[in-house]
Amino acid sequence: MLICMKPSSKQISDLQERISRARTKRNLSCADLAKMARVHASQVSRICAGDFKTFSSNVVEICKVLKVKVPRLEEEEDMDTEWAKAHASLRRIWDETPEGAAAIRRVLDAIADLHDKDDARRTPSTQ
Known part of the structure; x- marks a missing residue:
């Protein structure tokens, strides 16, 4: 990703x-x-x-x-308020490098993995 x-x-x-x-x-x-x-x-x-x-x-x-600056992009006007806040936080921490993007991706993937494990524990087994 x-x-x-x-x-x-x-x-x-x-x-x-x-x-x-x-x-x-x-x-x-x-x-x-x-x-x-x-x-x-x-x-x-x-x-x-x-x-x-x-x-x-x-x-x-x-x-x-x-040494060419990549322009910042404006938020989408119809973006959900909470997603817009998350998006703004993401942009604040990204240093606009591929390495920075990869680090953010790893952190987000780790959070998603934790979320998936929590969901699996809460869902009763169908076996």
Whole structure:
């Protein structure tokens, strides 16, 4: 599970332009950037062309190498209030790195595993 944020088409276009300018300024080929970001060259080429729909860990890693800031996304207006609070807490603790996303995922998976075990103990056996 990756923590992926879905940007608008304008945000994708703006980010693609900033990635392109940063790559040109540093005189990096897609192959060079792929090695530096540890992202497959085909993915780098696709991301540099603006052909992506989420701010995935690959997009974040490329931006990190190029020192391009990934834009923050606005909360959905029709989001449940409690989910919006949980989402805001999640965004506060994420450092916008793939490693940070992986750490958050591990913590959330551990909580889900505990929740599943509690549910199993409360449910009477049907055997």
